[in-house]
Each structure stands twice: as structure tokens, then as C-alpha cells.
Amino acid sequence: MVGLSRRVSRRRRRVWPVVVGLGMVLALIGYLVARHVHSMLVEQCTAQSTEGPTVTLDLDQAANAATIAAVAHARRLPERAVTVALATAMQESKLRNVGYGDRDSMGLFQQRPSQGWGTPAQVLDPVHSAGMFYGALVKVPDYPKLPVTVAAQKVQHSGYPEAYARHQQDAATLAAALSGREGASLSCEVRSVGTPGSARTGRTAVTAEVRREFGTDLATDPPAPVPTEVAYKATDTRAGWALALWLVCHATTLHITSVDFGGREWSSSSSGKGWTSRTDPPGGTGEVLARLGSAAA
Template structure:
């Protein structure tokens, strides 16, 4: 007895659906092979410095942009709360990706609009510029640090969905604690670095772009840059130790783009060639020490660029 036409159609739909799924999986595989040379995109992770088990995993591009947003804020004397507000806003508006599209003429990390006076397209697509503009507007909000995050962000963004910022606050707070240096050794990235050899000059330029000329490395021997730690030039809320961890975490977050191979500070080292998933201390596991406080301050952060 022949099958009913309805069953035949359902069988065809199932086969077509399975074929489409296989095709999509193949396309995704080819894209990964083409873009990353057979390697998955590197991932980064930030963990809580309070020992409560909270963590947030994100991509290398997001880490790079988050580090820039935080550095631009602290270089302007903005407190950690301001960094949290900025990061939560960028997470909602763009997923911390520097996108060239959006609602109407919205662009970049914060989806700022050229027609609304935020700058021209080229400026807005510069993460350092767009972050600086966000902080300039936030600073003009009376009592922003005491306001709920959704209210403070909305006073700057004028979004149609102001409550959407709230869901990003926990992750943004973890990022801000690490990227301002308050929670030492809490940000790591996987070990894949840039395909091209690193360039110390590009690392120096990126440091100056994000932090200002006060952090330009005082020396560069071959592939190693030495960045002096000056508390007065960094975060408004911490001392030298916190400033050092701010710079060290920034370097790790930028590693995939700038070809950074190793970062050392406070007797600990992150290495891209050693999985890049922890800060090692010679002779002692990182888990043996608490991550609270600003850590042991030293006079310099060492950044080794891959060759």
C-alpha cells in the first residue's frame, strides 16, 4: 500500500533539513579553516577576585576592545564604577565588537551616530575615540556613580530599551575589576597569537593610544618592552600594584592582535605558548594565593613580543 502524500512530504522535509544542517556545518568549518588557519578563535576568561566562582568567557576581539575601553577610562581618572557602566553599555550595544552597522547610522562599540554629533564615521570606528566620547558624556551626568547602571547608561545613550543594560552588569563588573587592576591575575587568554610576527613598535603605539604618552615603554631590547609603573598616571582608585596589573591585563587582552607572547608583573607570568590560561608564579601555584587586593607592586611590566 503506498504511503500517504503527507508522510512522503514530511520525509522529504526531514532529508532536506538534514542536508541543510550538514551544509551549514561544512561552511562554518571552511570559514574557521580560512580565517584562523585551522585553529579556533582564541578565547579569554575573567574570573572573580572574591573567590565566589563567578567568571565570564569571551572572545579575543571582545577582550581587546574591553581593555581599550577600560584604559581610556582610567587614563581620564574615571572610577571603576564608570568603567563598569561603559563596559555594560558596549556589551549591550555591540557585544563589545567594533561593528560598522546598526540602527540608522549607528556605528562602533557604543553604536554612536554621526548625525547626532558623536563624530564622523572614522572617528566613531576608533574604539579609543568612541570610549573617550562616552566617558565625556557620562562625566556630565550628575551623580552617575550612585545611579543604577541602567539609569546612568541611559542618560548617555538615550536608548529605546534602557533596561537591557542591566543583564550585562555582572559580567561588566568582573571585567572592570580585572581591567582596572583591582583584581590581579584574573584575566587570561588562550595562547594563539597573531599569524604575523609581533612588532614592538605597534605595542608601544597601542599603549600610547589607550593610556596616553605617560605609559610609553622606557626601553625596548629586541622583542622585550619594559613599561614603568606609575600609580599617579593610572587608575584614580589604586596604588602602584593596581596600576601594574591594569597594564599587565591590558597586554594579555591585546595579545592575539599584537602578537604578544609573554607578560610579566609582580613575580607572575602569563605565556601564550603555555596555554595562556593562568598566571604562573615560579615554585607556587596561582591557586595558593588569594586574588583580592592589588597584589605585589613592582616597578615595571615586561611585555615580550613574538618574533
């Protein structure tokens, strides 16, 4: 019996390291699989503020939010206007440009073509719908001093005006970031930004969209010597960050691989790291530099 016990004990000592080793291998495989799945699935933008909560949006929501802020910039409206607009769009459509709603309502703000907000195609254009919202908002006396719910309701005439309040803090965080006030406070994680049809059409498309949303005060610098780069001269640091974050939010649709401004860089290839510092920032003072996916000219 003693001999049998010793044999069993020796067998257990031989098996135990194998079990431990197998467990470690399985744990490592599980970690790598989880990390791979996470990296494959997560595409999102995160905004942080010193004054409010952290806000996470998917790429479509972030692009729409950035457009709403850009249109306010073009109209020289205050940050408060952006907060009201974002809280409204978050309630009305969850920042999604939907083609349906109550009766003939549609778009980011659920505007009704039958009520004079534009044709269906116009209402489904985020630049147009944001512009129409702001056009109505600025007619509200002292709207920057009103509670968000009151200002939004003056424009929307909703059956649930109190619902805008639930989005006020998140909207304020996004407005602070996208207006450029808090610098590199928003970043996006992306899987791929693809490539434009050509370097020329890529640069043209980016500049056309910048001018359509931001207006013409963000002047285009002389063409960069590299055909897949485009640079803009910001009027001030806040405007520069507003444009830089807008470019990041639209990176996948405009094929932007990296953005440089203010000594910081966002890169699509390492987007999980957010904005990183650069010791040798390219361009001149106040220049926002975007690089596009490489394509044959």
C-alpha cells in the first residue's frame, strides 16, 4: 500500500505542472482572443471635460456632433448654442441622421419638411438641418441665458420639453470639446480609414467639406509638397482645435490617416493611444495638418 501511495504521489507531481502550464496557455489564448475581438469591434469617439462627464459616441454620432459644432463656428455662435443644439439632436435622433420620425419628421433634429424646414433632401443634410436649427435659435431672445430645455423647446415645440434636460451635461462636454475650448479632449478609435480615389480628389474633397461646414475663415495654406497632405491656417488656437477634432471625427469618411496641431498628433494606425505629443511638430504656428490615405494621383 505504501508503494502504491508513493506511485500515485509521483504521478500527481508529474501531472500538476502540465495542468498549470496548460491553464496558463489557455489563459493567454483567451486574453489574446479577447484583445483581438475588442480591437476588431471597438470604433468609437470619447470626449472628456474638466466640467462634466465623459461621453462616448460611435463614429456616425461623433461625425454628426462635429458637424453641428462646425456650423455654429461658421455662424460665429457661442458654445452655448452648440450645447443647446447637441442636447436637442441627442434627444430627437440620438445624433443619427434618420430618414423617419413622427409624421414627416426626419433628420438629426426631426424637422418636418411640411413645416418649412426644407425639402426632405435638405432636412437630411446635417449642415442644412443644423443651420436651420441655429437660424431659429438665434431668434429666441437671450437664448444663451436660458436653460437648455427652454431654449430647445422654443425651437422644437416638442410634446416632451423636459426630455432635453437629460442630455444637457453630455451635450456640454461635447460642446466644450468640439468648439476647441478644451484642446485635445476628444479622440476616436478607428479600424481603417481606407484611401481616396486619388491624392488630388482626396485633398479636394477634404477642403470642400471643411469650407462647407466651417466657412471660409479657416484658410487653406498653399498646397503641401506631399500630395497626400492638406494644411489649414487657423485663426486662433481654439479654432485650430475645433478643426483638428472635426477632422478626427470624419477620418473614416474623408480617409484621414493623421492630424497634427499644437504639438499633438492623432494617428489612425495607433488611434487607441489618442493624441500623443510630438517633439517636432510639422507646419507653422497655428497650422492644422491632415494626412490622407495614400493613393495614386
